[in-house]
Amino acid sequence: MEKITVLIIQNSLTDVEIYIEGGWMAIIYEHNKLILRLYTEQVVPTHNEWDFGCFNRGYYEYRRFKKFIPTSEIIKEALRYFNINPENCDFIHMKYRENYTHHFMMLVMFYKDIFFVLDLYSGAGGASAGMHFVLEKQDIEHIVIGFDNRFMPDYSNEYPFCFINEDVLGIQPILLKFFRFIWGSPPCQKFVSVNLKRKTNHPNLISKTRKLLSYSKKPYVLENVRNAPIRRDLVLCGTMFNLGVFRHRYFEISGFACQQPKHFKHRGRLGDGKYFCVISGGQFRDKKSKENREKNNYFYGEYKDWCMAMGINWIRFEWKDYKSRVSNEHLEFGPILPSGHPLIEAVPPAYAKYIMGEFLNKNATLDKWINSE
Ligand SMILES: [Zn+2]
Numbered sequence: 414m415e416k417i418t419v420l421i422i423q424n425s426l427t428d429v430e431i432y433i434e435g436g437w438m439a440i441i442y443e444h445n446k447l448i449l450r451l452y453t454e455q456v457v458p459t460h461n462e463w464d465f466g467c468f469n470r471g472y473y474e475y476r477r478f479k480k481f482i483p484t485s486e487i488i489k490e491a492l493r494y495f496n497i498n499p500e501n502c503d504f505i506h507m508k509y510r511e512n513y514t515h516h517f518m519m520l521v522m523f524y525k526d527i528f529f530v531l532d533l534y535s536g537a538g539g540a541s542a543g544m545h546f547v548l549e550k551q552d553i554e555h556i557v558i559g560f561d562n563r564f565m566p567d568y569s570n571e572y573p574f575c576f577i578n579e580d581v582l583g584i585q586p587i588l589l590k591f592f593r594f595i596w597g598s599p600p601c602q603k604f605v606s607v608n609l610k611r612k613t614n615h616p617n618l619i620s621k622t623r624k625l626l627s628y629s630k631k632p633y634v635l636e637n638v639r640n641a642p643i644r645r646d647l648v649l650c651g652t653m654f655n656l657g658v659f660r661h662r663y664f665e666i667s668g669f670a671c672q673q674p675k676h677f678k679h680r681g682r683l684g685d686g687k688y689f690c691v692i693s694g695g696q697f698r699d700k701k702s703k704e705n706r707e708k709n710n711y712f713y714g715e716y717k718d719w720c721m722a723m724g725i726n727w728i729r730f731e732w733k734d735y736k737s738r739v740s741n742e743h744l745e746f747g748p749i750l751p752s753g754h755p756l757i758e759a760v761p762p763a764y765a766k767y768i769m770g771e772f773l774n775k776n777a778t779l780d781k782w783i784n785s786e
Pocket residue numbers: 650651652659661676679
């Protein structure tokens with residue numbers, strides 16, 4: 414029997430919130446400001462002497478002003494109230510502000526009819542945007558949740574995007590069962606050609622991420638660069654989507670099949686005015702390749718050319734890296750982006766759009782997600 418997830422958030426010794434999967438509402442507070450309140454059914458609040466708010470089945474808030482009652486007793490009472498056997502439950506305990514994941518946990522627990530997509534290491538949302546595009550086009554009600562340990566102000570703030578600024582590997586694995594599709598782009602710096610020969614401290618998060626994804630038993634995509642240790646079920650190139658970058662990316666795909674588009678010989682080269690090399694600026698400084706580029710009349714382009722080449726229009730040029738290096742336009746080198754700039758780390762949305770499209774085409778069980786006319 415499938416277990417019911419119960420989320421317990423201990424705000425303080427005398428304040429606990431209990432959220433039960435399959436309920437009817439979710440509320441999200443941030444810094445005491447209500448940022449989201451959603452209902453799917455009529456809400457029936459009741460009150461008793463302890464200012465106990467109860468909303469149909471699902472949300473149970475208990476503020477104990479008058480006497481101390483152990484949290485375990487309150488959980489028992491909440492489950493009794495909703496007629497649920499504790500033996501059928503998986504419990505997740507959290508302290509308030511331990512991390513923000515409880516925000517999205519509430520969302521995914523309460524809205525089973527929504528197609529939830531998880532974008533791990535989302536950056537500024539290249540993959541999220543591509544997946545959203547297809548889901549919207551097919552009229553599937555969805556929410557994309559981006560997860561990144563760096564704050565990403567350019568991750569779309571508009572519905573249907575939610576951004577969680579947390580460590581991906583801190584996710585409680587049990588939560589993944591609420592998602593219909595999971596995308597993961599673990600940091601690839603360790604495997605980028607320029608870093609292969611160097612001894613770097615970039616972590617290899619791929620195997621840990623794969624473990625998390627496999628545990629979910631959900632369809633997933635693990636994206637990375639050429640030398641990364643992932644299965645090569647698919648390789649995509651910008652020329653397949655008429656982009657202005659080549660940007661070969663490799664995909665390990667689980668839970669569905671994805672057709673490999675044909676890769677034609679590149680008819681063009683970087684710097685020819687159609688194709689751009691979207692990387693951090695320092696890599697342009699190597700003297701020998703600089704001379705080569707000069708011989709070839711290399712065209713670096715401007716930031717807006719790079720964005721267009723990637724199919725991205727929402728990532729700001731201004732960005733500071735951990736060494737406080739800032740973005741700047743350089744007459745000789747075009748845009749000089751600091752390492753870690755979200756544009757250079759982005760997945761072209763066209764890639765994610767293609768993969769999600771393949772998933773939807775081949776997944777007949779999705780019929781119920783698609784609104785009939
Ligand atoms: Zn190619």
